[in-house]
Amino acid sequence: MRLLRYNNLSDEIDEERTFSLQSIPVLKKLTNVFKSKITPGTLLNWANKEKSPDFVFRKLNLNKAGDKLFDNPDVNVWAAYTNVISKANPEEAMVTTLKTRYTDEALSQMILAAKKVSSTESVAIKIQTGQVQNWLTRKKSPNDVFEYLLLNKAGDDLLSNPELAIWIRYMTAFNKENPMQKTSLHATLKTHYSSDAISKMIEAGKVVKGAGTIGVAKRLEATQIQTWLGSKSTPDDVFQLLKLDEVGDDLLASPQLNTFTNYMNVFNKENPDKQTSLIAAMTTSYDDGGVVKILEAAKKIPSTEKIAMNLEAAQFHHWLSTDKGPDKVFKALGLDKAGENLLSSPQFTKFTKYTDDFHAKHLDKKMTTMWTIRASYSDFDVAKMIIAGEKVPGTQKAAQRMEAELFKSWMQPPNNPDDAFRSLKLNTAGDKLFSNPMFRYWMKFLDEYNKVMPGRNNFHTGLTVAYEDEALVKLINTAKENPNTKTLADKLETEMLTQFIYAEKQPIDVAKLLNVKKKTDPNWKLWKKYMQDYHKYHLRDITT
Secondary structure, eight states, X not given: OOOXXXXXXXXXXXXXXXXXXXXXXXXXXXXXXXXXSOOHHHHHHHHHTTOOHXXXXXXXXXXXXXXXXXXXXXXXXXHHHHHHHTOSOHHHHHHHHHTTTSOHHHHHHHHHHHTTSTTTHHHHHHHHHHHHHHHHHTTOOHHHHHHHTTGGGOGGXXXXXXXXXXXXXXXXXXXXXXXXXXXXXXXXXHHHSOHHHHHHHHHHHTTOOSTTHHHHHHHHHHHHHHHHHHTTOOHHHHHHHTTGGGTGGGGGGOTHHHHHHHHHHHHHHHOGGGOOOHHHHHHHHHHHHHHHHHHHHHTTSHHHHHHHHHHHHHHHHHHHHTTOOHHHHHHHTTGGGOGGGGGGOHHHHHHHHHXXXXXXXXXXXXXOHHHHHHHHSOHHHHHHHHHHHTTSGGGHHHHHHHHHHHHHHHHSTTOOHHHHHHHTTGGXXXXXXXXXXXXXXXXXXXXXXXXXXXXXXXXXXXXXXXXXXXXXXXXHHHHHTSTTTHHHHHHHHHHHHHHHHHTTOOHHHHHHHTTOOSTTSTTHHHHHHHHHHHHXXXXXXXXX
């Protein structure tokens, strides 16, 4: 069976370029073609004597050319001579001469290089045709021929490689003559390339215009999918075979993702009881947090933004369908590391929506937004978030809702203002208490506490616990001298004296604390009011 060559993957070219002495119109010009001293006359004389192509090959000193054979212009003269002498099968005659001097691999590589040079392309194609026919006669395996044609090194562009057309034709002829040793393109590719590499070839081949490459790519993909189905590979298995579990942030831009999606769709159709999704496969390999990171990166790229948005919604529903707790979602979204910027994080809005939906589905589970936040952050950090959020118009409402929940929890028995004072780390503020933002925040809470629970805070506050009386008075006096803290100091002074009354601190002792000795002292009026309030409070039940 004689092989004809393919020009591409869909069209067979029957016409071969003719090499003969007659193709050179003026014999005189032939002299310039020769590198050796052999003249056209000598060549014609050899032809008349029917000298073999091998004889002329040696006379032209081509046997000394080595791997530079096609660099020697005389190779064209030799090919033309062989074409005339061996009209029945000049290609076979050429290969008969060459195969005694070159291995299959060496000659094939020389031919491939020569086909890329315009001056040697025609003769290289002629010789390659003979070599391929010789391989078939010798029953060379398609796998060997695949390597001879360097297709094992073609990479992503293999399907558009012109040598693939030659190999496919060889494989077809080989399978026909050797039915017990049949092979296929996919089987051969698997010998030389990984699944993800084959997938890259397929996706690259789908966008090549013409040459029948698209058709080959689609047929190859169908074969690949059927092979996976036959081996009972799960979508998770294929996800890893395609090395999509190693791509990272660029996952959605990966060509192999199309192959995976196509397989998953076929798998789901064939296995309705084992249906899965892209987001589930991504989660298996990257976990929830990794998927979130991938989607965030993809949303910043126009070409992947839309699919990232769709997958984000799919992830949301996947979490709900698998009853993933808000605390886990909180961490998956990276909100446990957002710090003071929590309320302004785009992910926080998604989280609150998820928490609402989860709570609506599980009314018996107390996993509110605030509960989840406090599971990851201390009350001190939560207060910082609220203070920061109240300064930004877009987060004020969220901050106010959080504050209401935080204050409510601080008012729940057995909690009291002392606990809040310590939670805000004010017990370690020292003489910088009044300049500490958390102190104002605590005072704000204290106001709310006294409104909601009047009379509950009758015996002590965090201040009287954290500071000795003398230190507290000194702290207040210092703060009163600063215009920025005077109002707060006055308010605190009133609160302090109220606590003294509840603690039954005698007026004489308070006079010493306030440094009151006579009517002209600065704190005389303050002490006098304390004495009146003290007697009024403690003598209220005494009747005369």
